[in-house]
Amino acid sequence: MSEEIKGITWDLDGAELMPWLAAQRLYKAGFKDAKLLTTMWAVLEGESGGYLKAWHHNVSRNDDGSIKIINEMMEVKSTDLGFIQKNIVHTPKVLLPIVGDDSKNFVKVLFEVYPELARGDRSAEIAYKLYQDRGFQPWYAYTNGGYEKHLGKAVLAVGNYLALANGLRPMPYVKAT
Numbered sequence: 001m002s003e004e005i006k007g008i009t010w011d012l013d014g015a016e017l018m019p020w021l022a023a024q025r026l027y028k029a030g031f032k033d034a035k036l037l038t039t040m041w042a043v044l045e046g047e048s049g050g051y052l053k054a055w056h057h058n059v060s061r062n063d064d065g066s067i068k069i070i071n072e073m074m075e076v077k078s079t080d081l082g083f084i085q086k087n088i089v090h091t092p093k094v095l096l097p098i099v100g101d102d103s104k105n106f107v108k109v110l111f112e113v114y115p116e117l118a119r120g121d122r123s124a125e126i127a128y129k130l131y132q133d134r135g136f137q138p139w140y141a142y143t144n145g146g147y148e149k150h151l152g153k154a155v156l157a158v159g160n161y162l163a164l165a166n167g168l169r170p171m172p173y174v175k176a177t
Contacts, residue, residue, distance in 0.1 A: 002061060002065040002066075003061075003065055003066045003067050005067070005098075007103065007104060008057075008074075008098060008099070008103050009056065009057045009059060009067065009074075009103070010054075010055060010056040010057065011054070011055055011104070011107075012048070012049050012051040012054045013051060013053035013054060013055065013104075013107075014051050014052035014053025014054070014118060015051070015052050015053075016049065016050050016051050016052075017050040017051075017052065017083065017120050018050075019041075019050065019153065019156070019157035019160065020157055020160040020161040020164060020170060021120065021161075022041060022044065022045075022050050022083070022120065022157060023037060023041050023154075023157045023158045023160070023161035024161045024164075024165070025083075025120040025121050025123075025124040026040050026041060026044075026124045026127070026128075027161065028121070028124070029121070029124035029125045029127065029128040030125075030128035030132075031124075031128060031131075034158060037158050038151065038154045038155055038158050039136070039142075039147065039151075039154070040127065040131065040136075041150075041154040041157055041158060042141075042147040042148070042150035042151045042153075042154035043136060043139045043141050043142045043147040043150075044083060044084060044085070044127070044139075044141075045141075045147070045150040045153065045154065046139075046141030046142075046146045046147045046149070046150050047080070047084070047085040047139055047140070047141045048082065048083050048084070048085050050083065051083065052082060052083050052118050052119070052120060052123075053081075053082060053107075053111060053118050054080075054081075054082060054083065054085065055079055055080065055081055055082075055107045055110075056079065056080040056085065057074075057076045057078075057079050057096075057103065058076070058077050058078045058079070058080065058087070059074045059075060059076055059077065060074070060075040060077065060093075067098065069098055070095075072097055072098055072099070073095040073096060073097055073098065074095070074096055074097075074098050075093050075094070075095055076090055076093060076094040076095075076096055076106075077089070077090060077093050078090055079106075079107065079110060081107070081110060081111065081114060081117040081118075082111075082114075082117035082118055082123045083117075083120055083123045083124070084117070084123045084124065084126060084127040084130075085139065085140075086114075086117050086123065086126060086127075086130070087138065088110060088114065094106065156171060159171065
């Protein structure tokens, strides 16, 4: 398993989309088929938890999965941004300290350069274009199967969106015991 450090290699920042609203954004972007919409919702829940400014640095690693540190710096090859975790490649690679606020400040600048990735509607449109080009291949939560644990909540989110869109009462979210 790869080493991850909250606030340094990843974080869940920004507003969290209500589950039905995330489904609505994806539906309006083009994910019209219910099974496809449910799968995409589960994938993005596994990627970002529905947070609009979620981020994850893809860093150079040692053979054991730990972060490769050189002079207290980590090498960031790319950063996944926003609700859809769009991969932004850094050429050249970026060196950031392994401590402090440099990672968060760097991500803040990335969202200034890519403001559409901090918006649920625009990023859902980008996700649909990515899906049309590559299927689910760009998303790690799909390729590693992690999305599957979110399918139950995805069905409820999609169902609630469809209920609200048709003037019906949505079902409440309850945690399984």
